[in-house]
Amino acid sequence: MSKSNNAILTDMKKAKGLGSAHHGAIHKLQHDITTLVNIPLVAWVIYSIFSLRNASYQEFTIWMSNPVFIVMATLFVIVTLKHFALELQVVMEDYISSKWLRMVKVVGMKLFFFALGTTAIISILKIALSGGA
């Protein structure tokens, strides 16, 4: 293959998006970091869920107006949704062969996670700012 031909092929590959996207490393790195950061957050969430078993609504709101809850819950929502967005993106890219369907699903999933995360954080703030009332 001549040099010029190779150059044309490479450009075409880039144009079609078939070559390396050159951002796989950051995806993997974020996935790994969110895994590690999640360990204390998930431990705390499991502790909360199993401690609040059989709790009354008042006990529940007292727990939720605790500053530790506000910080941990907000971090938990952000980090887990980020982690699963990365996870599901990989799953979708592995198993959905149609390019457009894949793109729609990945973008739709991320937008949905963004909306859900925002709603969850606003809910946490509502409890925090209303003093657990």
Next chain:
Amino acid sequence: MSEESTLRERPLSPHLQVYRLPYNALMSIVGRMVGIGLCVSLLVLLGWFIAVVWNPGFYTQSLEFLNAPWVKYIAMLWAFSVFFYIGNGVRHVLWSIGIGVNEQAGIRTGNIVLMLSVILTFALWQFSCGCWSNDYEAAPVAEKVKAEQESVE
């Protein structure tokens, strides 16, 4: 004659339905399926939390469901999945660093993760025995919460 025998005796490529996955491949696909399941559980958890914050009456309603005797087994299965998934995630982090990237190490770390998940689930079971009273029928928490809410109003 020859045509028939060649048609019958063709070797098949290892197809998913007839191919028994080796340990590491099995752990890999189970890890991914557990991840998707946990993602769904996270959506349910956040949805429940949002619903409870904006509609406190839903807390009482959901307690009636959550006090069903079988829910604690689902919760334990969920906890086991979380421990397994995080353990698996740590394995992935170690592989990223370059530790344990071979078949034997994969089997060893996979077994460690499985054993740790079982131990942690058992520990959680022991811990939560105090939270789980045995007599749901005798003292339904939902009734208690209803009474408290009425007294507040």
